[in-house]
Amino acid sequence: MKLDELDKKILGYLQQDAKITNKELSAKLNLSVTAIYERVKKMERSGVIAQYITLLNKDIVGLGFQVFCHVKLEKHAQNAIDSFEKEVTALDEVLECFHVSGDYDYLLKVLVRDMEHFRNFMVSKLTTLKYIGSTQSSFTISEVKNTTTITV
Amino acid sequence: MKLDELDKKILGYLQQDAKITNKELSAKLNLSVTAIYERVKKMERSGVIAQYITLLNKDIVGLGFQVFCHVKLEKHAQNAIDSFEKEVTALDEVLECFHVSGDYDYLLKVLVRDMEHFRNFMVSKLTTLKYIGSTQSSFTISEVKNTTTITV
DNA sequence: TTTGAAAAGGTCCGGAA
DNA sequence: TTCCGGACCTTTTCAAA
Numbered sequence: 124m125k126l127d128e129l130d131k132k133i134l135g136y137l138q139q140d141a142k143i144t145n146k147e148l149s150a151k152l153n154l155s156v157t158a159i160y161e162r163v164k165k166m167e168r169s170g171v172i173a174q175y176i177t178l179l180n181k182d183i184v185g186l187g188f189q190v191f192c193h194v195k196l197e198k199h200a201q202n203a204i205d206s207f208e209k210e211v212t213a214l215d216e217v218l219e220c221f222h223v224s225g226d227y228d229y230l231l232k233v234l235v236r237d238m239e240h241f242r243n244f245m246v247s248k249l250t251t252l253k254y255i256g257s258t259q260s261s262f263t264i265s266e267v268k269n270t271t272t273i274t275v
Numbered sequence: 276m277k278l279d280e281l282d283k284k285i286l287g288y289l290q291q292d293a294k295i296t297n298k299e300l301s302a303k304l305n306l307s308v309t310a311i312y313e314r315v316k317k318m319e320r321s322g323v324i325a326q327y328i329t330l331l332n333k334d335i336v337g338l339g340f341q342v343f344c345h346v347k348l349e350k351h352a353q354n355a356i357d358s359f360e361k362e363v364t365a366l367d368e369v370l371e372c373f374h375v376s377g378d379y380d381y382l383l384k385v386l387v388r389d390m391e392h393f394r395n396f397m398v399s400k401l402t403t404l405k406y407i408g409s410t411q412s413s414f415t416i417s418e419v420k421n422t423t424t425i426t427v
Numbered sequence: 428t429t430t431g432a433a434a435a436g437g438t439c440c441g442g443a444a
Numbered sequence: 445t446t447c448c449g450g451a452c453c454t455t456t457t458c459a460a461a
Contacts, residue, residue: 124335137329141293144454155430160455162428173332177289179425180325183276186425191375191382208419215426220419223343230343230413234425261382267360267372271423273331273338273386274367296437307447312439314445 124169129154130162131275134171137163138272141175186234189263190241192249193227195256203254210252216244227259276321281306282314283427286323289315290424293327338386341415342393344401346381347408355406362404368396379411 126134132152136143145159152159166172181187194211196203204222211220211231219232233249235241241260249258278286284304288295297311304311318324333339348355356374363372363383371384385401387393393412401410 134329134331138331139328141327141329146454156454157431157456158429164456170332170335172329174330175293176291176328176330176423177286177293177324178326178328178423179286179290179427180322181425183322184425184427186427189373191373212420217420218423218425219421221341221343221421222416222419223413224416225411225413229419259377261375261377264374264376267374267381268364268369269371269373271328271330271370273333273336273370275331275336297439298437308437309439309448310446316439 124166124171126166126171126275130166130171133159133162134166134275135272137172181234185236188235188237188241189266190233190235191261191263192229192231192233193259193261194229194231194249195227195258196229197254197256199228206253207255211249214244214248216248227257276318276323278318278323278427282318285311285314286318286427287424289324333386337388340387340389340393341418342385342387343413343415344381344383344385345379345411345413346383346401347379347410348381349406349408351380358405359407363401366396366400368400379409 129152133148136148136151145156145163148154148159149156163172181189194207196207207229208220208222211217211229216233216235217231218234219230221230222228223230231249233241233244235244245258245260249255281304285300288300288303297308297315300306300311301308315324333341346359348359359381360372360374363369363381368385368387369383370386371382373382374380375382383401385393385396387396397410397412401407
């Protein structure tokens with residue numbers, strides 16, 4: 124789908140605030156409410172707009188301990204990959220899992236309450252998965268930048 | 276803030292869909308629209324609910340090439356850290372940057388169009404930052420799991 | 428694709444339990 | 445905290461350009 128400058132501006136605002144009204148957008152962009160409405164609907168239909176979601180505050184919710192786990196598998200046969208990917212996806216603590224190139228196979232973003240909970244996650248969840256080879260963990264000292272906003 | 280089971284269910288639905296109406300929630304949870312409304316407002320005020328945002332489809336938007344960059348700084352003096360963090364935050368291609376423990380100092384999530392664009396990002400942006408020591412990149416082969424939904 | 432106007436539906440109060 | 449009812453605002457549809 125081709126996006127013109129107006130579409131890109133709409134996406135800019137929507138990425139920051141899913142609840143901005145068409146009326147507010149129409150005022151910012153000097154278009155009628157209906158014109159905004161049609162453009163947004165078109166971007167929803169084409170899939171450019173994937174989802175409207177709510178972000179929670181990790182710290183307030185008590186999950187401020189963020190860890191990146193580098194995982195190597197023992198075997199790289201298809202069944203090992205399928206098994207690991209299925210099992211790791213089922214873990215609530217794992218928000219992200221990417222199959223990556225390089226020294227290890229997977230990079231995981233893990234969210235837990237504290238070191239105590241992380242230890243428990245490692246011992247009784249992650250390292251019990253089938254075909255797990257080695258893991259290496261990096262603890263987050265500080266979040267320098269963390270956005271979902273794409274510059275289109 | 277203390278969250279009861281009802282609050283947690285509301286958060287579960289809101290995290291998946293920021294546009295779910297209070298009416299829909301009230302039907303799912305057998306509460307009045309006003310009761311839902313009050314609970315949501317309270318969670319907004321307390322900061323549990325941080326933001327309502329829109330997610331775009333990276334692939335459709337033409338930014339489907341995802342790379343994790345491990346960065347080591349040359350110096351670890353405060354001014355070097357401040358300088359690097361400020362500069363890296365300004366880069367649109369860098370969606371996430373975490374100061375982490377381990378063999379390297381920072382872990383970056385970088386989003387670009389393709390390898391060509393990544394090469395350009397490395398050569399003319401990332402490696403030109405002050406105090407950059409070494410970098411190591413991992414390319415994403417596949418996205419196994421990628422959610423923002425926290426289990427509360 | 429755009430517009431204004433009107434119907435349909437949701438948000439957000441006040442007052443009461 | 446909960447509920448109901450109503451005022452207000454937003455979304456959605458429509459005919460027209």
